[in-house]
Amino acid sequence: MTPDDTDRAILNRLQDRIPIAPAPFDAIATELGIATENLLERLERMKEARIITRFGPFYDAAAMGGAFCLCAMEVPEDQFETVVTKVNSFAEVAHNYERSHRLNMWFVLATETEEDIETVAMSLERETGLRVLRFPKLREFFIGFRVAA
Amino acid sequence: MSIDSTDRAIIAATQAGLPLVPHPYASVAADLGLSEAALIERMQDMQERRIIRRVAVAPNHYALGMTANGMSVWDVEDARIADLGPQVGALEFVSHCYERPRSLPDWPYNLFAMIHGASRDEVEEKRAAIAALLGQACRNSDILYSSRILKKTGLRLRSKEG
Known part of the structure; x- marks a missing residue:
């Protein structure tokens, strides 16, 4: 797959530190003008295509x-x-x-x-x-x- | 920095990533037999203690075209490294930035910064940008490109008790 503009916006935004809170994707989806479900589907696709390795904590x-x-x-x-x-x-x-x-x-x-x-x-x-x-x-x-x- | 068995279980459950669901912490907490609030509090605490650097997406930089990298090394005046090191580390194209001991006479460099770019030329341009930032405080520098991966093992938490 080739990431589209929305995928790229997601990739750029989610490299920021994301607050540890119950619904971490909601505010970002709103900010990008898409539904949380759509954001999650896109992340899942990018993970399958190995454009991202994961979303989660980076441990020292x-x-x-x-x-x-x-x-x-x-x-x-x-x-x-x-x-x-x-x-x-x-x-x-x-x-x-x-x-x-x-x-x-x-x-x-x-x-x-x-x-x-x-x-x-x-x-x-x-x-x-x-x-x-x-x-x-x-x-x-x-x-x-x-x-x- | 100390971690207890609960922290260790949280690390083991999350180091490969959070589930891509609307409430990922609730999902992990259920697997661990914790409440969502307790898990979030634990993870926030680990973040304050810098055991967690941040929660974010890990892009595969090779898939996104950043296929070249070089280990740039710099001989920076000792009195200036506390001030200049963080400025180099903050650059968007630097993925690791450490002060390490010199090993004289073989090795005069005390600042290591891994530079990434789309091509070798781009890495060299970025290296020049670091040289400009360091200015007179840097006496000498070099860059080491990898010609072959000889071994690559993931660093994963060993599963041990407590």
């Missing part, structure tokens, strides 16, 4: 418990595939990307506790014989990200 992963740390490695080209296999075999490695830089492997460690981050990073260094640079989050800045629909 760290607030739910657990520790996270962005890490980077400089992997020699001729060892790259071997190191990928070793690094990815750790269940604590959540995302891993090859990036265009001297530090060419970037991944996120996700563990139960802060101490586990250090333990896993040290195991990775032992397994690969390479340094694992740790870039923990010191401060998070307000995110204004919006997709113009």
Whole structure:
């Protein structure tokens, strides 16, 4: 499906913080000049077409418990595939990307506790014989990200 | 930040999204054996504690044409980062914005901002806009494009008691 103007207006408006209240869609439907049922049907269609992934709360992963740390490695080209296999075999490695830089492997460690981050990073260094640079989050800045629909 | 077993049940029931019905909180509350008012109060409280960042739609930015992204990194004067970091994070094309430690001498950058756009050229234009915003407070910068996804696992709440 291709979103029409009303779908786009919905997408733009619903990226704002929506108050947590019994009938969250009513005021927005009124504002957009459509019925609540129509708004919900459109959301359902956009979800089926994977234009949206969901409508709901965005949770702070760290607030739910657990520790996270962005890490980077400089992997020699001729060892790259071997190191990928070793690094990815750790269940604590959540995302891993090859990036265009001297530090060419970037991944996120996700563990139960802060101490586990250090333990896993040290195991990775032992397994690969390479340094694992740790870039923990010191401060998070307000995110204004919006997709113009 | 602490969450109890009720909060945990609420998170598990809602992290994949709310039902698209006129009264979504009433529907979730019924599943959890809570009153609608109690659920709303709990979720408002989690929002105040910043466990919930916001309730909103999550657009699939790839489907909407934002197919390029780059991890821009900046060496910002320590004395200015508290002031400049939030300004970079507030830009509409920045999806993640963090202060992280430098790792000298390998890595002089302390501000990370993920930039999204319709094309590599657009990402570069946006990167230039951040450079202009940071001005003299930024000594050096770079951008890292991903050439391959090596692993991608969703971060989901583990189902454990309490």
